[in-house]
Amino acid sequence: MTSSQPSQGQEHEQGRFAGRRILALGTFDSFVKTAAAIGRRFEDEGASLRIAAVSTATGQLSPRQLRAGGVSESIPIVSTEQIVASRLFRDAHVAIAVVDGGRARELFLALAAADLSRERSRPIVIVASPGVVLADHLAGFMSRAPADLLCFNTERDLALYRAAAAEIGVDDTNGLVTGLLGLPTAPRAAPAGAPLVTFFEQPIIPARRMQRLHILGELTALARRHPDAQVLIKLRHARDETVHHGARFHLEDLAREAFARGGRPKNLNFTHEPASELLDRTSLAVSVSSTVAVEAMACGVPTRIVSDFGVSEALGTSFFVGSGCLAPLASLAPDLPAVVDASWLAAHSGATPDVEGLLTRCLALVEGQDRLEAPLPLRPLVPAYGSADWLSFALGQGGAIAVHAPHLIERPRRGAGVVAAVARRLRQVKPFTPRG
Known part of the structure; x- marks a missing residue:
């Protein structure tokens, strides 16, 4: 097996972990x-x-x-x-x-x-x-x-x-x-150039097509309200990339459908630029509940958490209660100030x-x-992974996969009636035209 090589100048001869x-x-x-x-x-x-x-x-x-x-x-x-x-x-x-x-x-x-x-x-x-x-x-x-x-x-x-x-x-x-x-710890310098609002997308938050269309429509309206500013949608991943949670309704696909009817503002674009580089020039960072929002707050970037769908654990917006940053998309503007509560950031975000x-x-x-001069004992799997009896039973039934991914050996069978019902509901979805 090959391994990556350390960068030039990265190896140090001194330090607590020298030679490790x-x-x-x-x-x-x-x-x-x-x-x-x-x-x-x-x-x-x-x-x-x-x-x-x-x-x-x-x-x-x-x-x-x-x-x-x-x-x-x-x-x-x-x-x-x-x-x-x-x-x-x-x-x-x-x-x-x-x-x-x-x-x-x-x-x-x-x-x-x-x-x-x-x-x-x-x-x-x-x-x-x-x-x-x-x-x-x-x-x-x-x-x-x-x-x-x-x-x-x-x-x-x-x-x-x-x-x-x-x-x-x-x-x-x-x-x-x-x-x-x-997270980086250094504050960023004030950005130069045209104002930039960056929306940091998450693949399955929100998960519903209507919710994601609403976000796209509101960002379109924002771009039209502020033609001198740039509005970027930072995509979490490209369509063919491996991710923890793949987007069910990829925003680029929804945008292609939406802008075919309503047109795309010239100052609204998608990007795959690394988040850390985007934050260096972002005037306002926007997200539903991404970790990037915490990074932006910690770096002093004005940040808003989307409140259009309320506060819920499913959306992750509950995490940001107390931050002072929740706001509806319709209220956004490139020149909004930083409002994050410093005590919340220090105590509840992990940003330090x-x-x-x-x-x-x-x-x-x-x-x-x-x-x-011998390997340290491993910490036990029991009881964190369940009782000894359960672990023995599961491993005997399906091996390690029965413990770490039992759903892969217990997939329920979906009948044709369920598939047909889903298809009927999809046919009832109304076309979407962006606001503005």
Whole structure:
């Protein structure tokens, strides 16, 4: 297996992790970006860094997605089983895994099944989040509970994990608050040039066609109200790219249909430019509930959270209650001021990342393993993954997939009547014409 090469000038001879090898693992583009960003904190402390992408059933990351994540070199894209069996993984002192819940369970199931008895050591496994946690909090936390160190964005998230862990007997001493480690910390300079409103799209938030058409119509109206400003729609992914959640109603497809009838304002465009580069010149950042909104707030970019569909957990807008940034699309203008509540940003967003605690605790584990001269014991899968009886039963029924992705072996059969009913409802959808 090949591995990525460290950038020129990136290897340091001094630092707490001098001579140590770090492996950064991620599934999707933002996940790889975050894993690499954390890995570079270790690199600053003298470690050498390798990056790999964990393959999924939906495909592999494109070069554009990797570049957007700050990874320009060629990296291996392999399964969790291949990673755990590889020297790339086993020779690493630290493995940083920024992966979805399914891949986390795959990783820890593969580790539990691996024969590490002949190894002098094993990687200390760190798990972190690529963004704000909007849904499946406890399910996600428990999927990652076997990690040696489990990073949380906020004290509230850590408290929820500890409460659930206490209920069922999970050792919660691996948890620590780090904030969103993938976020940049430097404030940005005031943008120059024409005003720019950037809407940061999410693939399935909102999920309904009507809701996404409404957003498109309101952004069209905004562009027409302010012809001297630019309005950009930052797409989360291209149609053929691998993502955690693929868009059911891709905005480019909806726009092609809409603008064929109503025309597209010249100052309204779509872009795949990296979010970090867009924020440098954005006058107003807009999103329903993207992590980019937190990044924008932290960098001092005026930000608004779309309130047109109300406040709900399903949309992730509930996360931003208290920020002071919720607003309807019709009220937007390029010159709106920054209004984010500073206390909310500091306490509830994870926008102030702090890697020091992670580095200190990780170093203690690495050095403890050195003294042991043998692999540290793995943290148990039980009871985070359920009872011992359940785990044994599930593995006996379908192997690891029965634990990490049971839906793949229990797909319900959809009758022709259901398909016909859906087709009838789709035929009733009315054409859409953008506002303005």
